[in-house]
Structures are given as C-alpha cells and as structure tokens.
Amino acid sequence: MNSHLRKLENESIYIFRQAYRSIKNISMLWSLGKDSNVMVWIAFKAFLGKIPFPLVHVDTGKKFKEMYDFRNKYEKNWNVKLIKGDCPPVEEIDPSLPPAARSAARKTEGLKKILKMYKFKGVVAGIRRDEQGTRAKERIFSPRDESGKWDVKNQPPEFWDQSNFNYPDKVHIRIHPLLSWTEIDIWQYIKAQKIPIVDLYFSKNGKRYRSLGDKDITSPVNSDAKNLDEIINELQITKVSERSGRAMDHEQEDVFERLRTKGYM
C-alpha cells in the first residue's frame, strides 16, 4: 500500500477511535456501497478485528437485488451486529422537493427514526469531500439537531484533531472518517486490501454504476471497466462526475444543500 493510502487509513482509524472514546452511544451507516465497505474495513483495523458498535442499514426497500445479497452474505461473514431500518413512503416527504430528491429524502426520515429508537449520540457516515460541493464544507465531527438539521453557516471550529463532542441531549454527531478520501483513493484501497464489493460497479454491456443508490433514481454510466485496474485507469482520465448517475443531484441548483441541511448524509 502506498504512503498516501496509508496516511488516509491512519487518519480514518484515528477518527474512529476518537469517536468511540468521546461519544457514548454510536453506530455506523452501512449503505452497502464501495465507500461504506471501506469504512467497515477500517473499523476492523481501528478496533482490532471486532467492531464494538452496531452497523445500520437504512433500507429504502428499493435497492438492487445484488445489494441485498451482498448484505446478507457479509453480515454473516464479517460477523457484524446489523440494525435494519425501513423508510416512510414518499407521500410523507416534503412535496416541495423535486421528485428524485423527494424520494431520496425518505432515507433521511428512516435514519431519524433509528437514531431516536436507539438513542444514538453519534453515527458514522462514509461521505467524502470530493463527491459534492456542500459535502466539501463538512466537519469530521458534525453536529445535527433533533430534526437532523445541519447548521452550515455556524459550524464549530475543528483543528489539530480537536473537536467539540459535548452537545445538548437531543443533538447527535455525524462522524465522517472518509472525508479526505477521493473516489480513486477508495478504489486503490479496495484493490490493495482486497475488500469485497457489489459487482454492479463492474461494466456489463458497456455500462457500470459509479455510485449506488435506489434502483429507480440511479443510472449506470458508459464504461468498459470490468475490473479494479480498469476502473482506476478510467478514473484517471474521466471528466464525468461521480454522482452524475444520481438523479437527485441534478434537479435544481440547491437541491443537494436542501437535502443535507435537512439531515441527508
């Protein structure tokens, strides 16, 4: 593994241990995508082979079959404690949102339900700065109020690996151990560490998924990359952005910010 990946891995392990030490009741989102598998892998490293908190899959019920198969297989193989949560129907979601975003916002509500039920004070999420402009503005330890709201104009300071951990009772903290990683880092790490992933990422009939979401609002991109090396090579030259296949990002200029300030990951 090269020195750059090693540095990123070290940063993430430190964040995991800091979170476990400083926040009482935490859990980790496992969306079954490439990033969240990398996250589970690093959690194994941070806690020496046994993750001392549960994983959470907020299930929209609209994921690809391959993703559910993957979940069932690795829940056993990895011997992780998994909480499966469901999401409310789209009719209950803010109708002022454009259609795909409205559909994606179901996940926010599903997550809120689980946070409330298990009283989690911290939840680990695998977002990265290079995915999207507002995610680039994130803190590693990012507070959310009871409604999941992200107060983006008034974020706490964070420097020299010191963060705020103590907030009023109803606030929970989003923990972002992969914030500094880029898409290509994720793939190089998956290759170096031989981390299992859903094979929807590999090209079939000239198309592959670069980012996995709900079946009905996620589309594949044109690609012939059939294995890890080919994906890594493709990413060196592509000018298409990672989330271009995620319909929810492109409906309106501010839609992702609106989703995120309301509690989306």
Added chain:
Amino acid sequence: MSLHESVEIPKVVIVGHVDHGKSSLIGRLMYDLGEVPSEKYEELKLVSEKRGMEFEYAFLLDALQAERDQGITIDTTQIFFKTKKRKYVFIDAPGHKEFIRNMITGASSADIAVLIIDGHEGLKEQTKKHAYLLKLLGLDNVICLFNKMDKINYDERKFLKVREKLHQFTTSIGINITATVPVSAKCGDNIVNKSKNLGWYNDKTFCDILDTYDINKDSDKLPLRLPVQDIYKIDDKRVIVGRIETGELKLNDELFFLPSNETVKLKSFEAWPEAKKKYISGDNVGFTIEDQIFIDKGNLISHLTSRPKLMNTFEANLFWLSEKKLKVNKQYLMKINTGEYNIFISQVSKVIDTNNLNSKNSSLSPEKNDVCEVIIHSSQLIPMDDFKDNQKTGRFCILDEEKIIAGGIINLQNFPDQKDVIQTKNIKPVSFSVTEIDRALRFNHRSAIIWMTGLSGSGKSTIAKEIEKKLFLKNYNVFVLDGDNLRAGINRGLGFTTEDRTENIRRTAEVARLFSQAGFIVIVSLISPYISERKKARDIRPEIFKEIFIKASIDECKKRDVKGFYSKAISGEIENFTGISSPYEDPKHPDLILNTEKESIEESVKKLENFIIKEFGMTNNS
C-alpha cells in the same frame, strides 16, 4: 498509475483578505488544468447567468446558496486536483473576519500556505491577521500571490511597492516569504500559463512553484511522542492504543510514561489483520506492555532519552475564538493531544494588534478573534513540549462549557520542568503483594478520592448517598466517608476549633487514602471550610484526588436548615458554626462544581456520576 504511487499529496491553503480572490484563484487554476468536469462547467455557467454575472470560477468552491448569493466564502472547503506533476488538496479559507474560526479549521491541516493580496488594494486588515495566524499554526514558509494585476494595468512599479510593504510586515512577525508572483485569477495570468501581459516577470508561474515546493516532513526524525488515546480490553489483554505523533516505535522499546514517571517495556504489537514490528510517525498503534502500571488516556509516552517536559505553569500564544471575553482566573478545560486538564489563565501579558503588531491600547482582556500572550496554570502536571521543538505536542486548545474557544502554542522558556520535583515525592514506604493496579483491573475502575466540600445544608450528604447507590449498582466499589458519621467514631472527641477541624480533616484524608489503596472510590462528605486544609488532603494522593464544590449560598442553606443547626447557631447555641460564626473559603479551582441551588439533586448526581466514570472508569472493548 505511476503518477499516484508513493507521491505525497500536499494540502495547500489559500488565505487572505475578503474578496482578494481566493476562491476565484482555485477555480481558475482548476479550469486551466482541465480539472473541471464538462457538466460541472455547464452547471456553473447557468448558475452565474442566473445571478447576472460573468462566468464565476469561485462558484466551484462556494457551493452554498448563501455564499453564491453574497459572493463570499463562509466556510472552509477542500477540493482535489492534479497538475502534470502531482495531486493536490486545495483548502479554501474564508477571508471575512467573522469567519476566523473557519479559516483556522481550514488552514490548520495544510502543508503549504499561500497568501493572496489584491495588487490594487494592497495589505488589508485580514491579510495581516491571516499572516499572523499562519505563524501560530506553524506555517512559516509562505507563497505570496499579488492578484488582480489586470486592474492595475500589469504595472511593475505598483507591484514592487506592495511587495516592499509585505516584506516589512512578514519580516517583523518571523514569516519567510518563499516566492512572490504577480497574477490575475480572472484573466489567467501566471496561474498555470505564463502571462504575456507580465513580460517583466521572469520567474515561475504559481503552478510551477507548487510543483517544485518541497514539503519537508521531519516527524520521523524527532523524538518519540505517543499520546495514549484509549485502552482496550480484548480477551485477557490490555491493549494501549494511540497515534505516533513523532518518532518511531519498535518491539522491546523501553517506554517512559508521563505524568506517572514510570518506565516499562513494550511487549507486543496488536493489530488487525496482522501487526508489524516497527511503526513510524502518523501510524496508529496498539500494543501491550511487560508490567502492569497505571496508564490513563492522555498519558504521553516517549523513550528514555529526549523526554517531554512536565509543567504546571507555562506561557502560550493564543487565538481567541469565543464571543465571550477571556477571563483571568476562570477555570477552563485544556485539551492537548489526547489529554484533558483543568487550567486557568493567570495573566494576560499582551493583546496583539495584528495591524501594527503593537499592544492593543492597554486592554488586557482579549475578545473574539484576538491574539494574545498569556501565562497558564494548572493544579495538574501536564506533559508537553515547546512548540519550537515539537509542533504536535506543543499546541493545544481551550474549551469552555465543552466548546472549543481558543487554540494556542506553547513557550516553555521561562518556567521550570516539574519532573524532578515529583520524582522525590513518589517514594513509596510499603510495597503490597496485591497492587493497586491488580485491584483496578479486577474492579474495572481506578480508585479515587472524591472530596465534596460545601456549607452545612448544601446537599453533600444527600448527593453522597445517591452517588454511592448509583455507582454500586454499576458494580463500582464505592464507600462514603461522612463527616458526621466519622465524628461518632475515629474522630470522636474532636470539636470545632480551628485545630480540631484541621485534625478532623487530616484523619479523614488518611482513612480515605487507605480505602483508595484498597481500590475503592471514596466519597468524602465534609464541610472542610479552609483552602489550606483541603490542599493538604489533596497532597496525600494528588493523582486521584478530585475536589467537588457543593455550591449553595448561605441564605439558601439557612432557609433549608435541615438539621436545625442554623437557627441554633444564630441564637448562639452552637459556637464556631461555618458560615455563621466561622468562615467558609470557596474553592478557587474545584475539579467540579455542583450548584444545588440551580440544579436538582438528580442533575447534580448525574453530573457527578458522569464525571467519576469519565475520570476513573476503564474502557472495556470486549
């Protein structure tokens, strides 16, 4: 593929006055390098048109609606791109003075600092402030860009004038300017491509300067510094985890722990899926040790040579981020690496006006976004280094009400190292066959003396009883020493004169010591009205002693008068009664305050319970 292998990816921060063009510069750089995805370009074109503007590169980074509408950067952001030579992470830090905390958040992780100055406007307030803050963040080599050269007709004389002023300023604060480049982010001059408009400038473009910048990493060559982050119990093993801040760590290394002053050998590395034999700076390690000694989160590990200093008084340069002014002698929490300590600022020596570097007009109470020089005290001994010797262990932050309100760097020149002082104090008279650490490992908590002081009627006994019950139910070994009960036995015959009170406290403290040696959490509930006597009690076992102030005003206690003592004292029936006919001295820097006038008993007990578990509980990872 080869492009990315084993190459460092420098983090570059751009700072400077608001509207001098930080975000535009990054946007332009990315565009000229062909790093903007085509669909993103189209999206931003629309976004710019919508706001009636020319194409605005800054919108690549200013992703928030409020930022685009106001045309300023509010929060720091990071963006990734590559030149022909290597990859970079660019950190954009807001220039507006309201957002200094965001600027610091962004700049604190950078390897390379770039200061951007509007060639037309010259050095402004935030230009200077940011330069000064870079110094405090340890970034003292700075690349300087003079932007908006198009606005001053690419005039060399104007450029030289501003550069002269800049050099005067940076020299006086000890910052080294490694390059000065005239650029125009808007027109693309000297960003990636050499400018035809700036023919008089023969040196490298900004991009070339970045590509040849050597980010020197000497963290491996510095002495070992390894702060204990946590202790995991895995199966039967006690695994110490932490990150090597500087230096290297190998099997069989002799490790020196501060503040406990103990030495122990490293036995095995623990990792998943497998451990290595040697680790270097930046690595997170897990390891076990040969002998069991007391180790706590926040301890600092070094080798036997080149040890850190152990301090209870030191000087620091602070940047103050809180809306509330700095208060001298108020208790704050200091976090340094993984350690947390109660401190107070005993003196503000200077508040610096970064505009002219003079003292701010005689005011010695720093407010939001000020930088200042202070002296800090702690009742605890804190392991640390001078910032000049080791940046990683020479910097800290300060918290108030559990929020970060300041950051600072340490200057140890004028105060003595305390290591030698405690070495003589640590001679132990008896060695036990079952040691305290053996007991702690079985009980899963350390021993403690929780000394509750306060007026009669303030709530000490009530809280003591409740906390004993709560901790007992959590399998803690806990025992209450109550002043009234002790007077019925071991302290029988002692009255309430000053001498008798002193003896009463001495005996109680000694009993507490015995219980603590037996592994107990001892809750002492005693008025103990004098600061000097409580200090003597603390000195018996300072490392586990916590002073808890049970706070209630004398009027409130009189009103409560649970035992009817106050009315008797007022009528003169009882003599030497604390608060009436005998003084009570409030603790100056208690480890915890429980204000029973403002909080319910439940709240006070909960606070105390959390405090004890945090300070004396052991992490259990199994």
